Amino acid sequence: MMMDQMMSSLSPSFAPVWSLALSGGGGGGGEGGSALGVLASLKEVPLSAMVWLIPGLPLLGALLAGLCAVLKVRSKLPAWLMVLCLAGSFAVTFWMYQQVAATGGSTFAVVHLFDWINFNWAPGKAFVANFSLYVDPLTCLWMLFVTGLAACIALYASEYMSHDVGPGYCRFFFAFGLFVFSMACLVMGDNLLLLYLGWEGVGLCSYLLIGYFYQKPSAVAAAKKAFILNRIGDLGLALAIMLIFVKFGTIEYAKLWPMLTQYLQMAAAGQFDQIPTSVQLIAVLLTLAAFGKSAQLPLYVWLPDAMEGPTPVSALIHAATMVTAGVYLIARTLPLFQISVAPLAGLEGTWFGFVSQISALEIVAYGGGLTALLAATIGMAQFDIKRIMAYSTVSQLGFMFAGLGVLASYGAAFHVFTHAFFKATLFLACGAVMHGFAGQLDLRKLSGVMWMKGWLIVGLAMLVGCLNLAGVPFTAGYFSKDVILAEAFSVGHFRPLAWILLFTALLTAYYTFRVFFRVFVGPKHYEPGDELHAHDDHGHDHGHGDKHDHGHDAKGHDAKAHFHPHPPGWAINTVLALLAIASIAAAFAYPTYFVKGLVDTSTAQVAAGAAGHTHVGGATIFGYDPHKAMYYISGIVGAVGIITAFFLHYLGRRTAATSAADNLNLGALQRAAQNKWYVDEFYNFTIRLPLKVLSHIFHMLDKLVVDGLVNLAGLLPRAGGAGLRPSQSGVLHGYAVAMAAGIGVLGLVALLALR
Amino acid sequence: MIEKISTLWPEIALFMTTCVVMLLGLSANLNIRKLCAPVSAAGLIIAGVLAFGTTPENLSSTLPHFAMYGKLLAAVVGLLLLGLLTGVADRQYEALVASGRERFDPIRTVRGEFYAFFLFSITGLMLCAGATNLIWLFLALELVSLPTYVMIALSSGRERAMESAVKYFFLGALGAAIFLFGFVFIYGATGSVELAEITRTFVAQGRDGGINAIGLLGVLLAILGLCFKIAAVPMHLYTPDVYQGAASPVTAMLAFVPKAAGFYSLILILACVGWGGGGGLTVTQSAAGSHGALPSPIGEVLTIIAVLTMTIGNVLAVMQSSVKRVLAYSSIAHSGYMLVALIAGPGPFGTDMPSNGFAAVMMYLLSYGITNVAVFSVLAVLERRQADGTIDEVDGFGEIRGLRKRHTGLAAIFSLGILGLMGFPPLFGFFAKLPLFQSGWAGGHMALVLILGINSAIAAYYYLRLLSAALLDSPEASARNVESFERAPLAGRDMAGYCAVLAMVGLIVLPLFQVSGLQPTRWASDAGEYKAIPGLEPSRNNATTLAPAPQPVPAPEARADSPQAAR
Numbered sequence A: 001m002m003m004d005q006m007m008s009s010l011s012p013s014f015a016p017v018w019s020l021a022l023s024g025g026g027g028g029g030g031e032g033g034s035a036l037g038v039l040a041s042l043k044e045v046p047l048s049a050m051v052w053l054i055p056g057l058p059l060l061g062a063l064l065a066g067l068c069a070v071l072k073v074r075s076k077l078p079a080w081l082m083v084l085c086l087a088g089s090f091a092v093t094f095w096m097y098q099q100v101a102a103t104g105g106s107t108f109a110v111v112h113l114f115d116w117i118n119f120n121w122a123p124g125k126a127f128v129a130n131f132s133l134y135v136d137p138l139t140c141l142w143m144l145f146v147t148g149l150a151a152c153i154a155l156y157a158s159e160y161m162s163h164d165v166g167p168g169y170c171r172f173f174f175a176f177g178l179f180v181f182s183m184a185c186l187v188m189g190d191n192l193l194l195l196y197l198g199w200e201g202v203g204l205c206s207y208l209l210i211g212y213f214y215q216k217p218s219a220v221a222a223a224k225k226a227f228i229l230n231r232i233g234d235l236g237l238a239l240a241i242m243l244i245f246v247k248f249g250t251i252e253y254a255k256l257w258p259m260l261t262q263y264l265q266m267a268a269a270g271q272f273d274q275i276p277t278s279v280q281l282i283a284v285l286l287t288l289a290a291f292g293k294s295a296q297l298p299l300y301v302w303l304p305d306a307m308e309g310p311t312p313v314s315a316l317i318h319a320a321t322m323v324t325a326g327v328y329l330i331a332r333t334l335p336l337f338q339i340s341v342a343p344l345a346g347l348e349g350t351w352f353g354f355v356s357q358i359s360a361l362e363i364v365a366y367g368g369g370l371t372a373l374l375a376a377t378i379g380m381a382q383f384d385i386k387r388i389m390a391y392s393t394v395s396q397l398g399f400m401f402a403g404l405g406v407l408a409s410y411g412a413a414f415h416v417f418t419h420a421f422f423k424a425t426l427f428l429a430c431g432a433v434m435h436g437f438a439g440q441l442d443l444r445k446l447s448g449v450m451w452m453k454g455w456l457i458v459g460l461a462m463l464v465g466c467l468n469l470a471g472v473p474f475t476a477g478y479f480s481k482d483v484i485l486a487e488a489f490s491v492g493h494f495r496p497l498a499w500i501l502l503f504t505a506l507l508t509a510y511y512t513f514r515v516f517f518r519v520f521v522g523p524k525h526y527e528p529g530d531e532l533h534a535h536d537d538h539g540h541d542h543g544h545g546d547k548h549d550h551g552h553d554a555k556g557h558d559a560k561a562h563f564h565p566h567p568p569g570w571a572i573n574t575v576l577a578l579l580a581i582a583s584i585a586a587a588f589a590y591p592t593y594f595v596k597g598l599v600d601t602s603t604a605q606v607a608a609g610a611a612g613h614t615h616v617g618g619a620t621i622f623g624y625d626p627h628k629a630m631y632y633i634s635g636i637v638g639a640v641g642i643i644t645a646f647f648l649h650y651l652g653r654r655t656a657a658t659s660a661a662d663n664l665n666l667g668a669l670q671r672a673a674q675n676k677w678y679v680d681e682f683y684n685f686t687i688r689l690p691l692k693v694l695s696h697i698f699h700m701l702d703k704l705v706v707d708g709l710v711n712l713a714g715l716l717p718r719a720g721g722a723g724l725r726p727s728q729s730g731v732l733h734g735y736a737v738a739m740a741a742g743i744g745v746l747g748l749v750a751l752l753a754l755r
Numbered sequence B: 001m002i003e004k005i006s007t008l009w010p011e012i013a014l015f016m017t018t019c020v021v022m023l024l025g026l027s028a029n030l031n032i033r034k035l036c037a038p039v040s041a042a043g044l045i046i047a048g049v050l051a052f053g054t055t056p057e058n059l060s061s062t063l064p065h066f067a068m069y070g071k072l073l074a075a076v077v078g079l080l081l082l083g084l085l086t087g088v089a090d091r092q093y094e095a096l097v098a099s100g101r102e103r104f105d106p107i108r109t110v111r112g113e114f115y116a117f118f119l120f121s122i123t124g125l126m127l128c129a130g131a132t133n134l135i136w137l138f139l140a141l142e143l144v145s146l147p148t149y150v151m152i153a154l155s156s157g158r159e160r161a162m163e164s165a166v167k168y169f170f171l172g173a174l175g176a177a178i179f180l181f182g183f184v185f186i187y188g189a190t191g192s193v194e195l196a197e198i199t200r201t202f203v204a205q206g207r208d209g210g211i212n213a214i215g216l217l218g219v220l221l222a223i224l225g226l227c228f229k230i231a232a233v234p235m236h237l238y239t240p241d242v243y244q245g246a247a248s249p250v251t252a253m254l255a256f257v258p259k260a261a262g263f264y265s266l267i268l269i270l271a272c273v274g275w276g277g278g279g280g281l282t283v284t285q286s287a288a289g290s291h292g293a294l295p296s297p298i299g300e301v302l303t304i305i306a307v308l309t310m311t312i313g314n315v316l317a318v319m320q321s322s323v324k325r326v327l328a329y330s331s332i333a334h335s336g337y338m339l340v341a342l343i344a345g346p347g348p349f350g351t352d353m354p355s356n357g358f359a360a361v362m363m364y365l366l367s368y369g370i371t372n373v374a375v376f377s378v379l380a381v382l383e384r385r386q387a388d389g390t391i392d393e394v395d396g397f398g399e400i401r402g403l404r405k406r407h408t409g410l411a412a413i414f415s416l417g418i419l420g421l422m423g424f425p426p427l428f429g430f431f432a433k434l435p436l437f438q439s440g441w442a443g444g445h446m447a448l449v450l451i452l453g454i455n456s457a458i459a460a461y462y463y464l465r466l467l468s469a470a471l472l473d474s475p476e477a478s479a480r481n482v483e484s485f486e487r488a489p490l491a492g493r494d495m496a497g498y499c500a501v502l503a504m505v506g507l508i509v510l511p512l513f514q515v516s517g518l519q520p521t522r523w524a525s526d527a528g529e530y531k532a533i534p535g536l537e538p539s540r541n542n543a544t545t546l547a548p549a550p551q552p553v554p555a556p557e558a559r560a561d562s563p564q565a566a567r
Helices: A002-014 A035-042 A053-070 A077-102 A137-160 A167-188 A192-210 A217-248 A253-268 A277-293 A302-308 A311-320 A322-332 A334-338 A353-357 A360-381 A385-405 A409-436 A456-470 A476-490 A492-520 A556-561 A570-589 A594-600 A626-651 A668-674 A676-729 A732-754 B009-025 B036-053 B066-085 B091-098 B111-129 B134-155 B159-190 B195-207 B213-230 B238-245 B248-273 B296-318 B323-344 B357-381 B408-422 B428-442 B446-471 B493-516 B520-527 B539-545
Strands: A109-122 A125-135 B382-385 B391-393 B482-484
Touching (some): A137 A409, A167 A192, A192 A217, A192 A277, A277 A360, A302 A311, A302 A385, A322 A334, A360 A492, A360 A668, A385 A409, A409 A594, A456 A492, A476 A570, A570 A594, A732 B159, A732 B296, B009 B066, B134 B195, B134 B213, B134 B248, B159 B213, B213 B248, B238 B248, B357 B428, B428 B446
């Protein structure tokens, strides 16, 4: 009987709940045999048979890396296995995208893998969270760049991490694979709990990888900082999921969206007072979650510090994929935001009164906009090129959130997509520099790198990335930024935000090319970093010590004299070239409506009559339609930024190390920006210090009161036991008497109860 | 009576195995004698297969699948325990023989008896699960316990074991006397020893205004007597002494077999009284007036017992310095946890796992049996060489300190077992503990669930203390004398290792089943299936029993017009 039940529960487990109506590609390849036939028949493979490979292969890769660690493999084997697995995952994702595109989008499939959690405590009341994958255009968009970039960056890391071959190498790729698996759970899960699992999973992997050099105190501190700050956002996500379950009785997307249509209609009709405040509050909690994971004000401070991790990690996790999880979360749950556009009425007079004046979307929009501006100003004053890239990531994420906030979900998703490619390129180029110059990241100590032998590809890739980031016309970054800016200008009451964003775009162009002009062009000059004669276990020779004599066994400062920068090998160059090409090619997504098609057929589409957002019909900038005007304005803004950088940091540079800009005496302003506006110190003072004091007080209380009580509780039974314990010394009838007494007492209780 | 035999094939097979084992144990040839363990194992496997294969005799009885799964559980955990026990019988004597210091003397051996007693005890447990009348139940319970007295005495050559055995025997007799007394009263109140007949009479009495006082007294005394078997307050006092005195493998057995027998009997007896909403009695007789509550004095008494058992067990465990005493007190606490599910009863929604307390108890027994074997197997493998050269068991915290550094594998098994007892999420212990909470919650016993939660937190304290001693501390001077079996040339070390590994596999693999849809909850909810007696369902509550009601808690008006409220 048991067997029967087991069998019956097995058989339906791979059947999709909704199956895609797969059209096209049918008859042609029926006969099979030829390669073409195989390809054609691939189209007939049901989605459910393959899709599980997308999270499955990275997990397999992670397990294999773990196995390599157990078997003490001391080669690049784990990296190759990981690259293979991730490439396979990407191939399946691409196939999935083909399948979804064949249906013309606007549909979704739920691929059920297995039952995960199913509590039903009463008929009709159940908490169901299956391990099922939700396949829709938005999923495809995200997974395409996640798996694609992960495969590329794994290849890059195979060379970049080569100085650590051995246990550390396996550990790196284990966490790497686990990250991609978690990210796939986050993006593909068909319910919010699976998203939460992925959310925590990527957080864990991020923690593990930031703290990869765990012997470095700063890396450990950065890892802790990232983990703890993310807790705040995660609390918001947990509360939001609970609230969704309480309000709607389900956390599965497929059941949740239909329930929202009624509210959406109300929102479209402007009847916000009819939507319960608690439902509107969900969006605020989700915003908190997204701000934590995507490093927005006030929770952004962990991301710059996260650069302590190896550069491939910074590129994949802290620039291209994980940090866009917040954008994904909001894009995925955009219906919940659309019904939360009105000020949260009903909270006035409560403790939350201050929230009552702004809506969730406004928080998202202005949070994003201000973060963008703040991070850009900090980025202008930094000297560590990786850190500049980190602040630019925070800043660009701010753009995406601003896009979401003005309900330009297409713009936000498009910017995520393009940003993923060009920011990964930038990071990997910086990583190549760091790798080649023994950890040197100070832009004052490097110059003319592009003209050195073997560094051309790195320099070109960097140029492509910079052009994109600066928003030079006809690059991918230009198009995607434009969409956001134009939408911000065309939504009436977001005008101030739009100006903030435009100004930020100017700063972005400036600081991007500040890096490029100082490090990559100009006179050749370098000072190697301190990883040469330093410190820790992970190979100071960067894995090629046999070929070049770094003299690292010589005394510290002699080593510098013998230093030769070593240009990147084939893996790094290939990946950089690939990503640079991809960054350029991403621009074609704009005229072909690749991203727009995907976004507008998913849950991230903005409902007709976009609630509360008065698209001023004839909104104009200087008398032009904002979309057209923006083509020119942002092009000019980008050019101005670049030209400023050109004058200050290329022409104005007297020697390799100093530039005209350095002599500009901006006084306190510059110092403050260089010190990141003292935000960390501010947090230290306002949050950490009171907490520390409190913890000391609680510690004292705990010692005095709680321990005292516990000791007392320990004493009491002992004191009481002193009377009863003679029986413990083996007196049998002591037990018998105690038992009889117990029975008597309970009998008395029964008698009393009966009365 | 003849048709009853068809349900007894597992017990019959086990009994035949027992006879064979006794004969083998008498053999003068040491090798033949060593067949005892494999033959016992084969017998248990056969009995398990038979238990799985036998169709339940009466699908319309109150607990249709209970006997089958109860027997299966006995066979499965019995097999694990057997592996552990192989290290006990004659091991010191055989070590002496192997070292050549003594000559082999067939007369001085206890191997045959030892296994036979163990199998007898398991047979008793199976009979318990299949009991349909009180006399049968009483005899089965005695068959469970009597062999254990001897096994404690045989388990080690030390005086302490003898003392434990005597203590256990006398107090056990006291307990048996009490529940027998209770059975007599039940017979007096209902005029029958058949459980089905007793149920009908109680239901009829319940309709007429309440079970009569003699019947209630009988049930109460039966419960209190059975408290001895499950080591619950007020009959728990023997536990630490006896558990400490017996050899670790026998302690593992004591912590599972009599406890399971006690819970089987409690389920059978409480099913006669019913949970109001579940089928036995009507709502009007149940204490709180809500669905699914036990009749008035029984519910209260059991609640008090559960609370005291959990709390006393955990609080006293915190203060122990001996590992085995900690485990003994924690065993008391675990009984308290299971009583919560028992008080909740089968729940208002049929066989649904989360709300069904029977199913929760069955699942927890399986989990507890497995984790117990894991923990005790580690203690069984370790031993301590004393200053005078004699070998003793590992007991104090000091002796497991730094276990990780000395025996990594053992430390891993030990910590997984402890985490399992603690109910740590990925392990089976968690998935078994959750239904206890859920069934209590579904039954509306919020206070009990809260106390259960608090107690779990207290328990985590001493479990983690054990863990930190084994994993984090460095070996102390006293631990230097702690050798594993690997050094000691004693028989059965492999088996103890195997069954430890087996228990681990259970701990880790069962949750995998859980998440993959092949849920072990399925069998548990089958085992806990509870049916109202045909024709005698309380008419008032048909809505709650047969067709699940839309709202879990009946409206308060339901009791406003009840006779009890009127009274």
